[in-house]
Amino acid sequence: MKELVEYLVKSLADHPEDVVLETREEDDSITMELKISADDLGKIIGKNGNTINAIRTVLQAAASSQKKRVKLDVVS
Numbered sequence: 001m002k003e004l005v006e007y008l009v010k011s012l013a014d015h016p017e018d019v020v021l022e023t024r025e026e027d028d029s030i031t032m033e034l035k036i037s038a039d040d041l042g043k044i045i046g047k048n049g050n051t052i053n054a055i056r057t058v059l060q061a062a063a064s065s066q067k068k069r070v071k072l073d074v075v076s
Helices: 002-012 041-045 047-064
Strands: 020-026 029-035 069-075
Touching: 002 020, 002 029, 002 041, 002 047, 041 047, 041 069, 047 069
Parallel strands: 029 069
Antiparallel strands: 020 029
């Protein structure tokens, strides 16, 4: 799942080299913290949060196939 998020975000970002994804796993839940360049923040979040919500939806679908819960936080 980490590779999936990195691929999606790096495809959208102007500075893909600044994308860092930290993952913590506990029992049946996964917490991901996405660190991106301040220049890319608006592009990744999107208008009204539509882009980041779409990424979260894809991530939740992938996690549910493994019977896990996932949370994605964005940090600049």
